[in-house]
Amino acid sequence: MRAVLYPKPNEIKIVSDAEVRKPGPGEALVRVKSSTLCATDLKILAGKFPGTKFPHIPGHEWSGEVVETGSGVSELKAGDRVGEEPHVGCGRCPRCLEGLYTLCFNYGKTETGHQHIGFTINGGLAEYCTCSVRALHKLPESVSYDEGAFTESVGVALYAIERVGINPGDKVAIFGPGAIGLIAVQIARNAKGASKIVLLGTRDDRLELGRKLGADELINVKSIPDPEKVVKQARELLGPEGVTVGFDMVAEFAGSEDSAREAIQLARRGGRVVLAGSTSPGKNLNIDLSTIVRGQLDVHGSLADPMGICARGIDLIARKLVNVKPLMSGNYRLEEFEKALDDFQNRVGGAYRVMIHP
Ligand SMILES: [Zn+2]
Numbered sequence: 001m002r003a004v005l006y007p008k009p010n011e012i013k014i015v016s017d018a019e020v021r022k023p024g025p026g027e028a029l030v031r032v033k034s035s036t037l038c039a040t041d042l043k044i045l046a047g048k049f050p051g052t053k054f055p056h057i058p059g060h061e062w063s064g065e066v067v068e069t070g071s072g073v074s075e076l077k078a079g080d081r082v083g084e085e086p087h088v089g090c091g092r093c094p095r096c097l098e099g100l101y102t103l104c105f106n107y108g109k110t111e112t113g114h115q116h117i118g119f120t121i122n123g124g125l126a127e128y129c130t131c132s133v134r135a136l137h138k139l140p141e142s143v144s145y146d147e148g149a150f151t152e153s154v155g156v157a158l159y160a161i162e163r164v165g166i167n168p169g170d171k172v173a174i175f176g177p178g179a180i181g182l183i184a185v186q187i188a189r190n191a192k193g194a195s196k197i198v199l200l201g202t203r204d205d206r207l208e209l210g211r212k213l214g215a216d217e218l219i220n221v222k223s224i225p226d227p228e229k230v231v232k233q234a235r236e237l238l239g240p241e242g243v244t245v246g247f248d249m250v251a252e253f254a255g256s257e258d259s260a261r262e263a264i265q266l267a268r269r270g271g272r273v274v275l276a277g278s279t280s281p282g283k284n285l286n287i288d289l290s291t292i293v294r295g296q297l298d299v300h301g302s303l304a305d306p307m308g309i310c311a312r313g314i315d316l317i318a319r320k321l322v323n324v325k326p327l328m329s330g331n332y333r334l335e336e337f338e339k340a341l342d343d344f345q346n347r348v349g350g351a352y353r354v355m356i357h358p
């Protein structure tokens with residue numbers, strides 16, 4: 001089959017003779033229809049993702065059509081349209097037994113059944129991908145393959161929000177108007193009933209799209225050199241009372257030290273904060289701990305999309321509560337992968353997610 005292959009870090013090849021792996025027990029072979037990239041793909045290519053062994057076929061955000069199933073599979077059949085989430089746990093370690101298979105103790109040990117699709121096993125930037133059916137969610141007819149490639153992104157946003165929750169009428173601040181942040185804005189607005197959403201970011205074009213997708217107020221933090229003023233200005237947007245009270249819920253997807261600190265400072269007493277942006281080590285939260293302790297904040301971390309949450313994410317797309325179409329750009333063949341990667345990296349045409357059709 002044709003595939004994008006990384007023979008070693010920082011090297012890309014398009015091959016036509018990659019092996020199509022026969023589905024084993026509990027697996028399915030999927031004809032990939034739509035595949036996309038996120039910032040993590042740049043880390044994988046650079047050899048900075050510890051679990052990835054080279055040569056490697058990338059691709060962890062994709063959708064496709066089932067062509068064959070392995071033994072013991074009754075939940076899917078040939079012809080089914082599916083969206084993929086990349087994490088498959090071993091299924092038997094303490095965290096997997098809790099449904100937190102994204103925190104599996106047997107990470108990377110494929111012999112235990114663990115798979116991280118596009119990370120530790122070959123992914124969906126290829127004509128076909130073979131993976132556990134546990135990673136595959138059926139797409140309703142109304143959800144296109146391109147929309148289905150956002151299965152993981154919607155799951156990530158939804159899980160982060162559900163880590164701390166949004167109550168109807170809550171005042172919400174969201175940091176980071178990237179793909180995940182803009183999906184979170186829509187979930188907060190359309191599915192959770194937030195009364196006010198303030199979106200904070202560094203790029204006006206992305207913030208403006210955030211307004212179209214449901215944010216009430218925008219703050220470009222780049223235009224405010226003093227971080228203290230970011231907090232003040234965001235609180236002022238809630239009116240005179242908001243300056244002292246703050247936000248009920250704050251979600252951070254920007255991944256910077258400043259945004260994480262400001263997220264905590266924006267929360268009201270007894271408020272809720274979810275930090276989901278910084279997935280790489282090395283960043284530090286320099287904050288007065290009394291803000292959290294005396295403010296009695298619930299501050300949660302959030303990683304990826306466990307507990308089958310992606311299925312509910314797909315439902316949000318199907319019911320048009322989340323619109324991922326504005327996040328798509330381009331229409332690339334697999335052979336144009338390097339151009340797609342380039343356009344993604346340089347945000348050509350404002351690219352959030354470049355759409356590759358293998
Ligand atoms: Zn990703």
Ligand SMILES: [Zn+2]
Nearest residue numbers: 090093096104
């Ligand atoms: Zn496990």
